[in-house]
Amino acid sequence: MSLPSAPVSSFASDNAAGVHPLVLESIVASNQGSALAYGADRYTDEAVRHFRELCARDLECLFVFGGTGGNVLALASLLETGEAVLATDTSHIHVDEAGAPERLTGTKIITVPHSDGKLTVKDIEACVADRAQMHHPRVGVVSITQVTEMGTVYDPDEVARLAEVCRRRGLRLHMDGARIANAVVALGGDESLFRELTKHVDAVTFGATKNGGMFGEAVIVFSDHGKANLGYIRKQLAQLPSKMRFVSAQFNAMLADGLWLQTAAHANTMARGLYERLTDIQSLQLSPPQANSLFPTIDHASAATLRDWSFFWDWNDALNQYRWMTSWATTPEDVDVFAKAVRSVVSSS
């Protein structure tokens, strides 16, 4: 079987895409003269202002280098000494950060089996029941991912219910929003839905790199819940960019006219398109995507053929499950090429 040329855009992950032209333009435009380091510049003032407008809520907004660092800073800001974090067994902080939260904050991550990628109110209640014991790890922060690692999306009601039990139990709620833009779009929403989605949350890691950025994420900590000295803790976690303007310039491009939602909408649409082109193939198990990822079940041989052709990650080896992901840069042509190759490989297997 001969396959066509691989698609220009990889389906491996949204971080295989480059930088969106408008974001890059903003970076280039900010490269004018001197700007004091560490955020004492006008680009950063502007980016923080954008976040204050977006959230319409008292907050601290800190830009960091990357997603793992952002999650660790958010957790560090919410944890009291000795407290553990509750998350699902598929959570990025548990599975994909090489133990960074444990090493950098000393916390323990308590996991529960995910329910379609999500954590439930019942999981929190069960974990809290264990807190009285001096010997058992003691949860202080609940962390959820939006979009989840299984491609699902918490709606505002679900988040509100989790937040309610957290508040009642003296816990704080963290949202790892590495793909929060894709979630907002998936829920059919705009900036007001973002506010709805985060209004009961104590800290959000707001993803940018996967959504058309070059590097840098934002950590938003809502007041009264985070530590007083977050800027200092960021530095201590080695997450303070010196030439900060180049991070801020990205957020300015993304947030100014809703670009962040447009790029996410495009990625979601491409995933939906790929799904629709493949849904009739009997031997391919595939649920409709909520955001920008698909989790097909394919036989090993077909998967291997396809991955050699255009790389993507396996997701659950035992279940023959893989992940395909679209991005702001994926084109309808990429989807066509990819869908055809899948069809030809899977059908012939």
Added chain:
Amino acid sequence: MSLPSAPVSSFASDNAAGVHPLVLESIVASNQGSALAYGADRYTDEAVRHFRELCARDLECLFVFGGTGGNVLALASLLETGEAVLATDTSHIHVDEAGAPERLTGTKIITVPHSDGKLTVKDIEACVADRAQMHHPRVGVVSITQVTEMGTVYDPDEVARLAEVCRRRGLRLHMDGARIANAVVALGGDESLFRELTKHVDAVTFGATKNGGMFGEAVIVFSDHGKANLGYIRKQLAQLPSKMRFVSAQFNAMLADGLWLQTAAHANTMARGLYERLTDIQSLQLSPPQANSLFPTIDHASAATLRDWSFFWDWNDALNQYRWMTSWATTPEDVDVFAKAVRSVVSSS
């Protein structure tokens, strides 16, 4: 007294400068299509190849987000469980990293008073003598900065002597090379001098951001001394850029045709120029710069006036000592403007 407009380039630090045009061009050029994340891309292959050629020695080369993260990774790669780090009391890892090495690696930094910014063989011997005691912090790694925090430069012989005592005493030697390019140039050297300077060192943090980059530094660990799983430790320290190509593209621009030494040479020349324009002022205590920084002693009132006009950092409050720093972006006009302002403020005080 009325001062002219502030200079276009700040003398606050070399990280107030923007990105060198050729570096930015390389970033922009690498924004083509997809590239697998985390360094599995051709830009990164090329950047590593550049470092292998530059060092001409067996090594591991890891790109990280920033300087503090780079230092922490280098130390983590060299430290055995429980060991302490020896450094001067002005060292960046001790004074300017908010306790990151302690928090992120659990180490303790043992300090000795600096000798003109430097650590000496005698300091190491004295510290080692204390290792036999079970109760005392036990040094495992010696860390020196090049250019030092006082603007001085270790020459190859000095480094060799420090390395020799380290080897004899079972210690490893780390060089924080945030401004290593400025040091090489200050020593009148080229790439072969860089090799001379680092050939007995176990790990180098190789600075890029201060020398015309946007973000990202390199950690070079020479074989047999570092831990086997450095790539993994980098991830755990939250220092693994996902869209790695944009870090690598910077190094490709810098290392391809010696740009890194040209930018540093320019910065050093500008510092020398500033010194020469001011050396006749009696009331200004100022040593000639070895690299790209000057440490003037000025009365508080004059310093305050000047800082209001164009910001720079104080260095030693007790001694009325400040720091002026030039960069790849400083122009002769900036130097002129700055020198004139200094002259007019200091002379009238």
Added chain:
Amino acid sequence: MSLPSAPVSSFASDNAAGVHPLVLESIVASNQGSALAYGADRYTDEAVRHFRELCARDLECLFVFGGTGGNVLALASLLETGEAVLATDTSHIHVDEAGAPERLTGTKIITVPHSDGKLTVKDIEACVADRAQMHHPRVGVVSITQVTEMGTVYDPDEVARLAEVCRRRGLRLHMDGARIANAVVALGGDESLFRELTKHVDAVTFGATKNGGMFGEAVIVFSDHGKANLGYIRKQLAQLPSKMRFVSAQFNAMLADGLWLQTAAHANTMARGLYERLTDIQSLQLSPPQANSLFPTIDHASAATLRDWSFFWDWNDALNQYRWMTSWATTPEDVDVFAKAVRSVVSSS
């Protein structure tokens, strides 16, 4: 229903028992004149000699304050920077140490569902398969508990098979032997069986407190696998007793004439006796004990009545499972009293 007086010895845990008279006598006898602190005394020399004879193998033997500290020291001695620990989901280090290993060593504990309290070769192989990934926590040490938290015992062949796969995969094997004496006795063995049981293991936490001691455990690290500077790491973990002779004196009493196996044998016999007195009760689910603990399944109401009368711990709330434990101090009378109360409460429920 009226219950008799509670038994003199609690069935809550073997650490509710006091100190064995011979151990206390040894402590008292060592309280003569001065002895240099931190282990530079003849009682400690003697205790180390006992362990060298017992193990007949090159080793380092370090006395520490307690069990959690002992486990953390053992893990710290075996872990390389950044490595994770593999253990069962019932393991003491995961469930009952409040997150101490994570906090004190920065490691992550990767868990798998236990198989009757145990870890299997297959669990290790599956975990190792995951090591290639830079993002996933990376196992370096496997930790098993002997007697397990479910009261089961690994036999020498099982340990050898686990050790073999560890060696083959570049892992180290830690045995949390908080109740290793009970395990040796359960396997029908003596000191030579202890040697058999530990000969492929890299480090053992050797329990004493639960087996008739007052405080203090031993960490035995077999050569070539542990860090060079264990004595120093112990101090750094705050596990170095100053008046060490009083820990050593306990081990001298326990190891001199096999007392450690006699006390454990007694505890095991008492557990067996309790089991036999209760095995005919239909409504009581109870497996025969391998060592000194029973894990009955009882209805909540009966359990509550019994616990009010004489406290014991619940073990698995969802399964109505509890734990009864005997010790060196449990008497046949205690067993009688306890068995009668259980019978009367459970039968009437």
Added chain:
Amino acid sequence: MSLPSAPVSSFASDNAAGVHPLVLESIVASNQGSALAYGADRYTDEAVRHFRELCARDLECLFVFGGTGGNVLALASLLETGEAVLATDTSHIHVDEAGAPERLTGTKIITVPHSDGKLTVKDIEACVADRAQMHHPRVGVVSITQVTEMGTVYDPDEVARLAEVCRRRGLRLHMDGARIANAVVALGGDESLFRELTKHVDAVTFGATKNGGMFGEAVIVFSDHGKANLGYIRKQLAQLPSKMRFVSAQFNAMLADGLWLQTAAHANTMARGLYERLTDIQSLQLSPPQANSLFPTIDHASAATLRDWSFFWDWNDALNQYRWMTSWATTPEDVDVFAKAVRSVVSSS
């Protein structure tokens, strides 16, 4: 020169002494039947009650295994995430705990040169001035030692002044009271002076082992300043004794009838006696002791001869300074023997 037999009691340290007979008696007496572990026993209730009476102030009182662990727990209870500790360059936490505070809490210890063993108000003010900077380690807790490592004693006014500046600057004050009993006695005081001395302090590590105990110290945290979940943090730091009654029994003996002050008074008297027997020796530089330690300056050869005969520690190699220490167990005969040997060795040198 021939020396007599070495004294029965070592002058190396007060932790070379054994256990006071009344303390040992209390331990033995508590070895009756079962007692639930981890402090749920009547001996511990009683010991906590003693501390509540002694302090007459709202407090949490936690017993731990040892002094380093006690200091780490106290610091962990007072530190916010990322904060540093200020202490003198001779402080036990900096010099003699092998880096335990850094490793176990992630903090950094900022040091200042001691003033006769002490920290001053000026030291605190200077350190606080540095807090505004995001890059510099940021002090949160000030730690002083009582008796200091140079044998001096803070009086209640000195402590009050330090506490006042701490309160004003938003810092918390920790007292490492490893020898607090000797300090109280040195100040001519009783339990009310202890209250005076600690009433502005946020946490005290209350030493017992050096003052006639076997093992175990108390950490007293005064309300509103410590973390809510101290009992849990103690467990996480591996400082929770399981058979707690044997620690508590020691405190019960010590605190019941003022034994802790009698033993300390004896030790102080013995140090004074040694001083008086030696004060006329011209070649011996020796200040009068405030508590139970002397810091003689002797030539190296004499010191070596004496140490071979009866071991003691060197204190400052560069100054030829050593330390002699008395304890509850030192007898007038020991002092005689030691003084004579010193006289004969030093005079003949």
